[in-house]
Amino acid sequence: MSRVEKSIPQRIQHVLLAFAGIALSASAFAVAPPAKDKTADTTAGQHRFEKLCVTCHGPSGDGAPGRAPKLQGRTDLTKAAIHDRIVTGKHGEHPMPPWGTVLDEKAIGELVAYVSWLGTQQGKVEHAGLAPFDLKDPERIEAGHKRFNKTCAGYCHGYEGVGGRAPDFKGRDDLTAEDMYQTIYHGREGADVMPPWGGALSDEIIWELVAYLQYLGTQPAE
Known part of the structure; x- marks a missing residue:
């Protein structure tokens, strides 16, 4: 057997060991737990x-x-x-x-x-501190604006939060983020009845609506 033939198994062994090391490293990286939110x-x-x-x-x-x-x-x-x-x-x-x-x-x-x-x-x-994002984020406010016009404005609240069957939102500095969230999630009974949206909308969408309503509260009342 030539010297080259004798060296082949050793070379294969080295290659296999190298691949094994790479596989172990990749496996260790894959199972590392992600940062928890x-x-x-x-x-x-x-x-x-x-x-x-x-x-x-x-x-x-x-x-x-x-x-x-x-x-x-x-x-x-x-x-x-x-x-x-x-x-x-x-x-x-x-x-x-x-x-x-x-x-x-x-x-x-x-x-x-x-x-x-x-x-x-x-x-x-005050569960507003539990909002998953900054309620003053313009992108979130705009997302809430679009959702509001699609879901809330046509029948009850009016576009831009005024002129509907329900109370206006512009200039309302008496509503906390917690009040808004709870009302949207659980709904309300009584004179100004409102259906509960907690089972239909995701938590993120509800908070985007809250962000938009808070923004409306900073606008001059009409």
Whole structure:
């Protein structure tokens, strides 16, 4: 056997090892977890909290006597403790169902993020801080403008937020972003009835509508 023939297996081995190293590097890169959007988790947790938890804990996490303790200002609650309580529930005084058999880990993590955020709050909770983007972003305002004209203007609110069957929006500095979001999401009953859009519009679209309505509030009333 010639020297060249003897060197072929060794060369193949070197090539295979090189490819193996590249494959391992690529694999390690592929499974690296992406940066997590904490604001998105907290916002998603807010919506889940509003569906599952407000009956006992209240819409602002301020609790209810005889039913559930308050969650606001609870700096004593660690994320691990919140996670454990959501998963396992609680017996005895202030009982709570175990959600670990109903919710997956992603949903539980979102609730943990929101309850942890509630623990830093005091008084009325303003969820405007949970908006997934800057409400003064011109592109978001324009997107909300287009959605408003398509969905809200024709029958009730009028184009540019004036002249419809519902109250005007221009010059309205009494409406907070939280008020707007909650009204769009849950709707309203009474004299100025409004359907709930939370099941039809995505969270992002609702916040774009809020951005546009806030912009209208800065414009002179007509």
